Amino acid sequence: MNVFSLATANVRALRRRLFGLVALVSVAAAVCLAALGIADRAQGATDSGVKESSANRSITVDRPDGRPDTPQLTDRTVERLARLPHVESVQHRAQASFGLLTEAGDTVLLYATTYRPAMPPPVTKSVRKDLFPLRPGEIVAPARSQGVDLSALVGREIETETTRFVRPGEGTGVSGQVRLVGVYDPTWQLDNVDAAYAADSTVIRWAAQRAGVQEENYLRTVGYDQLTVVARTAADVPGVMRSVQRLGYPAVTLQQQLDELPAVLELIRMVGQVLLGVLGVLAFVGAVTVTGALSRQRAQEIGILKAVGFRTRAVLTMLVTEMALVGAVAALLGTVLAAVLGGGAAAVLRRSADLAPYVKGWVLLPSAGTLLLLLVLTVLVVAVGSLAPARKAARKPPTDAMKDW
Structure with a gap:
């Protein structure tokens, strides 16, 4: 029987004594993986579909609400921003709410949004x-x-209803039709959770009706909801953003927006990172304690193995392999528990309207690469923790080992 087979047989025989270490490591691993999985999935939802090149070069400029001295985002503002140094283009966004009436009798409130090439x-x-x-x-x-x-309505004509301004606080419905020519992944959140992209002329017409402004005057008076300034290179972004802010406009880079998560999800991410360190400490200390205790209890077994010809290195390998197998079992159980725990936590988070868009799917685990790395590290930490007490036990002469027993 080789050392690995002997170690496997020993783990089976000692499974009751090893239960505490397995439970400790698996629960710690489960909480750690679940927290990291939720945070990774949330960040993935914000990044979904964004081209890195555009994200690195885009600056979002919002309406200067509360700043009466700063002009609105009109066509003249677009021209002014386009003349700033190192600006490649300025892309506008306007929105207008409308109702989509399906044949099944459902009414969906959407926001007609102009298309920006920087953020398809x-x-x-x-x-x-x-x-x-x-x-x-x-x-x-x-x-x-x-x-x-x-998605089943793609290619079909659908009834719409928009609002025409009558007087402050009062409007009248206007019926129309649009053709649904495509649908996109609903996890896309940059323009609005219910954004529906339409031609500029369509959006401006609906927005002007709702505001009670002549369509040809809308962009000179009310202006756009948001502008996207695209810098020539990623290195130009900080300078361009400072130039935009000096003009009095609130501006933030698109990459900053992608990196932002709600406070609850940021807390979960931080907890996962802290627990990663706690997991390492628990696995190491647990391996040292359990290996030392078992080595003392198995002094006779170790003495017999050495007496029949097992070398010190072989005994050491057997003891460390046993703990590595225990670490592997604990890591796998932790992964299963993490999937269950993450799914339960995600179900709770999805009850919040603010958090639901960030939590997609039922099995919330980190990426395959991250998961494999954490599992391997768990096994390694347990094995390293067992090394010192295992070496001490393996070096004992057969007569001393038998005497300790």
Whole structure:
């Protein structure tokens, strides 16, 4: 029987004595993996479909609400920002709410949004290969919104209802039709959870109706909701952002937006990182304690092995292999527990409207590479923790080992 087979047999025989270490490491690993899995999935949702090159060069400029001395985001503002040094382009965003009326009787409230090439939505189904730029009367909506599956309606004409301003606090409904030419992954959150992309002329017409402004005057008076300033290179972004902010406009880089998570999810990420260190300490201390205790209890077994010809190195290898197997079992059990714990935590987080868009899926674990690395590290820490007491036990002469027993 080789050393590995002997170690495997010993682990089976000693499973009751090893239960405490397995439980300790597996529970710690489960909490750690669940926290890291939720945080990784949340960050992945914010990053979904964004091209890194655009993200690195894009600066979002919002309406200067509360700053009466700063002009609104009108066409003149677009021209002014486009003249700033190191600016490649300025792309606008306007939005107008509208109702989408399906044949099944469902009404979905969406926000007609102008398309920005720097931030294309991740289209999952469409009527043609090149959707953008959209034609008047066409929209691209989220595949699922407010519990309604819109992907089955791609290619069809759908009734809409918008609002025309009558007087302050009062409006009248205006019926119309649009053609749904595509749907995108609903985890895309940069423009709005219910954004529906439409041609500029369509969005401006609906927005002007709602504001009670002539369509041709809308961009000179009310202006856009948001602008995206694209720098020539990623290195130009800080300087361009400072230039925009000096003009009085609130500006943030798109990469900063992608890195932001709600406070609860940031806390979960921090807990996962702290628990990663705690897991290492628990696994190491547990391995030292259990290996030392078992080595003393198995003094006769070790003495017999050495008496029949097992070398010190072979006994040491056997003892360390036993603990490595225990670490592997604990790590695998921890992964299963993490999937259950992460799924339960995600179900709780999804009850919050603010957190639900960040928590997708049922099995929330870190990426395969991260998961494999954590499992390997757990086994290594347990094995290293067992090394010192195992070496001490393996070096004992057969007569001393038998005497200790």
